[in-house]
Amino acid sequence: MFFQITKAATPLTGCRRQLILRSLSSSTNNIQIEVDNKTGFATVSMNRPPVNLLNLELINSLTRSMKEMEQNKSRGIILTSTSNSVFSGGLDIKELYRPDVQRLREFWTAFQDMWLAWYGSAVPTAALINGHSPAGGCVLATCCEYRVMLPKFTIGLNEAKFGLVPPPVVRISFKNVLPLRIAELALCQGKLFTSNDALNIGLIDELAKTKEEGYEKCVKFLQTFRKVDPVARSLTKQQFRGKDLDDLRKGKQKDLNDFVEHVTQDDIQMRLGLYLEQLHNRKKK
Numbered sequence: 001m002f003f004q005i006t007k008a009a010t011p012l013t014g015c016r017r018q019l020i021l022r023s024l025s026s027s028t029n030n031i032q033i034e035v036d037n038k039t040g041f042a043t044v045s046m047n048r049p050p051v052n053l054l055n056l057e058l059i060n061s062l063t064r065s066m067k068e069m070e071q072n073k074s075r076g077i078i079l080t081s082t083s084n085s086v087f088s089g090g091l092d093i094k095e096l097y098r099p100d101v102q103r104l105r106e107f108w109t110a111f112q113d114m115w116l117a118w119y120g121s122a123v124p125t126a127a128l129i130n131g132h133s134p135a136g137g138c139v140l141a142t143c144c145e146y147r148v149m150l151p152k153f154t155i156g157l158n159e160a161k162f163g164l165v166p167p168p169v170v171r172i173s174f175k176n177v178l179p180l181r182i183a184e185l186a187l188c189q190g191k192l193f194t195s196n197d198a199l200n201i202g203l204i205d206e207l208a209k210t211k212e213e214g215y216e217k218c219v220k221f222l223q224t225f226r227k228v229d230p231v232a233r234s235l236t237k238q239q240f241r242g243k244d245l246d247d248l249r250k251g252k253q254k255d256l257n258d259f260v261e262h263v264t265q266d267d268i269q270m271r272l273g274l275y276l277e278q279l280h281n282r283k284k285k
C-alpha cells in the first residue's frame with residue numbers, strides 16, 4: 001500500500017507539526033494515520049462515521065495499518081477515532097445479520113487477523129479511548145498495552161446482553177487486562193463500565209479530561225520504552241502473549257467454523273434482528 005505524505009497542523013496537538021499519512025489504496029478512507037515529527041509516534045484514527053462500526057473494510061484497514069507501521073519500524077502507536085463521542089461501536093451487526101456465508105467467513109477471518117496483528121504487535125501501543133467503546137471496540141482497546149479514556153463514556157463486552165457468546169478471541173485480551181473473577185462476572189453480565197468504573201477495576205489505566213490531555217498521556221506511556229532495546233521489548237511482550245496468539249493461530253479454522261455455526265442459528269439471527277431494530281428505534285422513543 002502507498003501513502004501520500006503531507007505536513008499539517010493536527011487537531012490533536014494544536015500547532016505541533018505532524019506528518020499526515022493518508023491511505024491511498026483505501027477507497028473509503030476509513031483510517032487516518034498521523035506521525036508526530038518530534039516523537040516518531042503514529043496516531044491511527046478510525047474514521048468510519050457515524051460510530052466507527054467494524055465492518056470488513058475497516059477491520060482490513062486496521063490490520064494493514066499495523067503491518068505497515070511495523071515494517072516502517074514505527075516507535076509507538078496511538079489508536080483513537082475521529083469521532084467526538086465514539087471510539088468504536090463494535091462489530092457492524094449488519095455483517096452478522098442475514099449474512100452471505102462466504103462474506104461472513106471472510107469477515108471473521110479478517111477479525112481474527114486484526115486481533116493477531118494488534119494483540120501481537122511488535123510496536124508499543126496505546127489506546128486513546130475518546131468515546132464509547134462497547135464489544136469489538138473494547139476488544140481493540142484491550143489489544144493495546146495501555147488505555148487512556150475520556151470521562152462519561154462506556155466500555156465493556158456486552159455481547160451476552162443481546163444473546164451472543166463471546167468467542168475466545170473476544171475474551172482473551174479482556175482477560176489479559178483484568179483479574180479473572182472480574183472478567184468472568186463482567187462477561188456473564190454483559191456489563192458496560194463507565195469511564196470511572198473502568199478505571200477502578202483496571203480496565204483502563206488513566207482518565208483524561210480532553211483528547212489532547214489523553215494524547216499527551218499516551219505519549220508519556222510510549223516514551224517509557226525510549227531507553228529499552230526494541231527487540232528485547234518486543235520479545236518480552238511475546239513471552240506474555242505468545243501462547244494466546246499461538247492458540248488462535250492453531251485453532252483458527254475451528255474458531256471460524258464455531259463462529260459461523262453460532263451466528264447463523266435461527267435463534268441468534270432473530271436476536272440480532274431485534275437488536276438492530278432496537279438500536280435503530282432507540283432515539284425515536
Ligand SMILES: CCCCC/C=C\CCCC/C=C/C(=O)SCCNC(=O)CCNC(=O)[C@H](O)C(C)(C)COP(=O)(O)OP(=O)(O)OC[C@H]1O[C@@H](n2cnc3c(N)ncnc32)[C@H](O)[C@@H]1OP(=O)(O)O
Nearest residue numbers: 089090091092093094132134135136167258259262279280
Ligand atoms: C463459541 C462460538 C462463539 C460464536 C460467537 C458469535 C458471535 C460473537 C460476536 C463477536 C462479538 C461481537 C462483538 C460486537 O462488537 S457486537 C456489536 C456490539 N455493539 C453494541 O452493542 C453497540 C451498539 N451501539 C450503541 O450502543 C450506540 O450506537 C453507540 C455506539 C453508543 C453510539 O451511540 P450514538 O452516537 O447515539 O449513535 P446511534 O446509536 O444513533 O448509532 C448510529 C447508527 O449506527 C447504528 N448502529 C449502532 N451500533 C451498531 C452496531 N453495532 N451494528 C450495526 N448498527 C449499529 C444505529 O442503529 C444508528 O443507525 P440508524 O441511524 O440507521 O438507526
